[in-house]
Amino acid sequence: MKLNQLLERLEYEKIQGSDQTEITTLINDSRQVQQGSVFVCISGAVSDGHRFAREVAEKGASALIVEKEVDVPRHVTVIRMKDTRYGLALMSAAYFGYPAEKLKIIGITGTKGKTTTTYMIKSILEDVGHKVGLIGTIEAVIGEKKIPAANTTPESYTIHKYFAEMVEIGCDSVVMEVSSQGLMLHRTAGIPFEIGIFTNLGHDHIGPNEHKDFEDYKRCKGLLFKQCRLGIANADDPWFEDVFRGAACQVETFGLSQKADLQALDTHLVSRPGYLGVAYHVSGKMDFDVEIDIPGTFSVYNSLTAIAVCGHFGVSQDVIRRALKAAKVKGRIEMVKVSDDFTLMIDYAHNAMSLESLLMTLKEYNPARLVCLFGCGGNRSKDRRYEMGEVSGRLADLSIITSDNPRDEEPQDIIDDIKTGIGRTSGAYVEICDRKEAIKYAIANGQPGDVIVLAGKGHEDYQEIKGKKYPMDERVLIAEVLEELGKK
The missing domain is CATH 3.90.190.20 (Mur ligase, C-terminal domain)
Structure with a gap:
């Protein structure tokens, strides 16, 4: 593969060498560089990849992608761009043959509810014959393979690697958790989300190496809704309008209030020995009764989200009701x-x-x-x-x-x-x-x-x-x- 094939959707400046250079692997970890690699120098919170420029050149890297000046031999191609994290995301997509474009991708962001909602959606869609991949806080699920997660939203290279494996085994859709950190660090840049979901927002993840303040946290959450076709949002969350300010997608809402497009009415707790749950009536865009085997009002919101998504996949009400009853999430109530x-x-x-x-x-x-x-x-x-x-x-x-x-x-x-x-x-x-x-x-x-x-x-x-x-x-x-x- 030639370097310019990886760079085809990016703006860049050639500092030395040729963008026609043949490359073997795309790497952003200096320890994994081999002969012919293109190494992307990421300026991270803990270490700066630019520090390893000469080391990776000596290991045989053919090209380096940089944001700032590096000192490497003239035979090594150096490409400079404004943001190498963004560059890594788009290069990763190209490296794996743009697998995201062969999948319907559902991204879920919010302070709480992401994990439970991903499993609910996966359960319902699989019930009607979809083959669904999953990327989240607990694990990535690719067919029968389960890979324990290190981050809620993995690095962009890993995301596209997973997408490629999902396409290979016949997945037609993916449901994934999208953290504010993942959005801020461009891990999901360039992914054409079919549906983006906003669950809620709380004062979390504010501090060193995360978000400088609550305004930045809100802004980063909102980035998802600039790269999806449809945004589905919790209308009851006080920060809903702030998060969707500047959204470039069609918007639908769910919630307990009358202003929501999809409402939960007559919510009541269900309790018997060894069992806690919640039941309610779905109103608005759909009309049926639901009971969930997971307690609490937040379960109403999580399940409403899943119902809203699956309505766009043409899933019948009977299937949604049955699948929600069976949905379980390991370690979440x-x-x-x-x-x-x-x-x-x-x-x-x-x-x-x-x-x-x-x-x-x-x-x-x-x-x-x-x-x-x-x-x-x-x-x-x-x-x-x-x-x-x-x-x-x-x-x-x-x-x-x-x-x-x-x-x-x-x-x-x-x-x-x-x-x-x-x-x-x-x-x-x-x-x-x-x-x-x-x-x-x-x-x-x-x-x-x-x-x-x-x-x-x-x-x-x-x-x-x-x-x-x-x-x-x-x-x-x-x-x-x-x-x-x-x-x-």
């Missing part, structure tokens, strides 16, 4: 049946904001007791521990403090910090450092009408201790506990 008397679930809530939202949702079901088992990750701000302790102490009837991912810290030190937060409340608690033993205590002491939530680990299947990840899946721990207690 994931019910695990352990008793006919009480309800147990696993959830990824791992900071004060998400834990408070979860516990407030569960309190709406008026459980006999709300039991919250949780820990906090090591090598993170101590404030998170105090805050999570205070939230659980205030909202749960019983907190079971245990270990999460201690990383390089001593688990007991983290537990002591959590206890400081709980101490600001009158909440009852027990501390059991070993997570399996903590789960065993929760199940063995479950009482009729209890709702027990295991918070913090969610979809994770490991525990990180002293730089090493050890296998630990809460579903496995629960099964082992039930066997030990003679309940299986």
